[in-house]
Amino acid sequence: MDTPMANVRPGRADVLGATGTLGVALPFLALLVIGIAFPLFGGGYWGVIATRACVYWVLVSGLNLVVGFAGQIAIGWVALLTLGAYTTSVLVAGTVTPELSPYLALAIAALVGAIFGLIVGLPALRLRTFYFAITTLGFATIVTQVALAWQSVTGGGVGVAGPIFPKPFDSQWGFYYFCFGLAAICTWMTANIAASRFGRALTAIRDAEVAAEACGIAKPALLGAVFLFSGAVAAIAGGLFASLQSYITPDAFTLDLSVLFFIAILIGGRSSILGPLLGTILLTVLPEFAAPLVAWSTFLYAVLLLVIVLAMPGGIAELLDFKNRRPLESGRAIVPRPELLGRLLAAPADGGALMLEQVALAFGGVHAIDGLDLEIRSGQIHGLIGPNGSGKTTTLNVISGYYAQQSGTVRLNGASLPVLERHRRAHMRIARTFQTPRIVGSASVLQNVMIGGTIDGKCTFVESLLSLPRHRRDEVLLRDTAMLALAAVGLERLAPVRADRLQHSELRFTEIARALMLRPAFLLLDEPAAGLSAEEISRLAALVVAIARAGTGVLLVEHHADLIFDICHHVTVLNLGKNLAAGTPAEIRSHREVVNAYLGG
């Protein structure tokens, strides 16, 4: 597999890629230089503001992965700041334990924050949006109440002194550089995650959860890791915040702060690092320019939030995304290159089969499928046709684990497939597409296709966080494979384009490319020709034939009878959930009942 892929990647894309990387890094480098040089031109009070922006960003950078990438509406994150601030302060003050060094206290706070981040975040696995938002809000309310009432430890309403870091971080600028350094590290780490398979998987969970499951993305493990990280950095920010304030009371941790963090991310834009970073700086600095408005700042943030939600859901990141404003060439055609499939799909040697035996599933009184038998063999195309409501998509959903059949078995190479457990299907090399393409609209076409290869990455979350060699190898491999898959389906020229700018037919081919990333033993296509032009259908036909020739077994659910009869080896006709007929295309075409019921005389 280590043959160079350069010849399938057109030179232009390479150039785009190179300028792209530099273009992405440039604003960060500029901010780094400004940040380092800041003490040269910033006065004393501005030093406090700059330090505060750094502290907030340490928290927001982690929260950004939760809110901006995973799309989980965590509005009570101030609770973790509170937790970190009190943990650090109390441990350093030594009221309950022996006095600890600030660094050790900060590390312990990070640990406590990680654990609580996980506890607060875990409900997100089972609860939907509003429920989760309310849960985090409830947690924030309670943490403040506990801080107020647990007087023996927190000092209650009187408060507790914040930690002071030892030399050289005890001076104003020393502490500033300490916070700035941590902020820079957080930026680097979250940018690494954003550019890794984990970051892409998070956006898939946010925008196309069903597709994420079909790609084998395990939501619990991924979100768990993100909540641990986010909780830890939030608590570290809390420790820094306590030191910056030099004295903390529960009053310092109002919900207003949570709102500020949250809005900074939304102003910045989803799945962006730079946007929320600029948003944080903006929201920290803005009130300083309008002193009379300080009392109204939260009110104005709320107005800003409303305006952004209603008028500019893409945030700053979308404003800065000049690349995707250039018009796409019109009249572009999808020209698949099926000859590349041989390199992409490693032909499975065994002639395996996916079999359905007497599968039945009823919704209430409606028998969606009723005792269905079906066999899909490696290297063959199996067509599934029938009128609307005859159970075609239901069959596909049972195979891919979205529905549980009430009786019967689905067998893969003889072994019965576990019921439901849809994200395990990808590990068994069963891939699928959807009737309505499920795509991450804000990500590039290339990133969308790379999501399909998520389970083939070897590195862990921590390795990606620190951009260790295995992470970089994974990324190179995934990128090359995805470019190859895109070339095979004929979309490589659109690789850097935002997916929501594509035409419907292009989205269908993107989904096929994403499915091919799994090197599927079996590929389930749900009406892939719907909405395609006649020319595109014939290209699709050639592509599907080539996929089967490379050794993949294909289940083709379709309404276009011509397509089915042209390319399928076997056809099953469904009516009211039952086999009406099965056989070769020639047999089906002359089957009296099929002609009567479906094809028409």
Next chain:
Amino acid sequence: MVASIVSTGLAIGCIYALIGITYNVMFSASRVFSFTAGTLGMLGGVLGSLFIARLGMPVEIGFLLALAGGVLLGIVTEIVAVRPVLKSLDQHLYVLSTLALALMVQQFTAIEWGTEARPFPRLFDIARGGFDQQFWLPMLACAAVIVGLELLYRHTLIGRAFLAIAEDTYAARALGLPERRLRMVSYALAGAIGALAGFAGGEMLLAFFGNGPMLTFYGFVPVALGGMGNNRGAVVAGLLLGLFQQTANFLVGGIFASVAVFTVFIIVLLARPEGLAGAALQRRV
């Protein structure tokens, strides 16, 4: 002691239940939960105190004006924060837009009314003691709302139209029901109920801007546990919540009572995300 726990618990429970019903009435009309539900309760208390205690209006006028304030916020919620984002319901933008509106109202109140809790006037000039008006007023309000909604839904044409929209918006629209206007009326109704909750519970909760997030959370617990859109479930769950909270308050003290409520809420939700009363699974593929 037991009598005090029971009367306080039931009264607080009735307030939570009313906020829960506020959530439900909005949800039935639009499939959207709004963060302004608790804000309405807060506003009912603040407006009642403003009109009656500060401006010296008669109780009846103050009551009607407080409800009118709730109706107004209900309508504004529908126009500003709900209608524009209904088209893309799957993006859950309503969570953010209603949160923004709730924060705006809360901050406005904090600045114009002040951040400390102010007393709410006694509505009836009768001596304090035993089963006081601060306990029976919320219960009365809750009973009145339940009976009123029941009569509305079962016996009036507009009530049946509400039910039709809640059951199936598209079918209702196809039948020619004025879905948009009905949604607006639902939000106005929800606004009145939310304000009534804060007004009736004013003496217990005081006129305090910070009641908003508190009621938003505790008012959602009955909805989550009783089942979305299920008013009877909300009342039962609300009363249980109130009793549980007061009992825990007495046994382990204030803070740990809220920790206990929160823990129970999370555990129940994790065990049964669709609520104790249950609801159907949505089709996803």
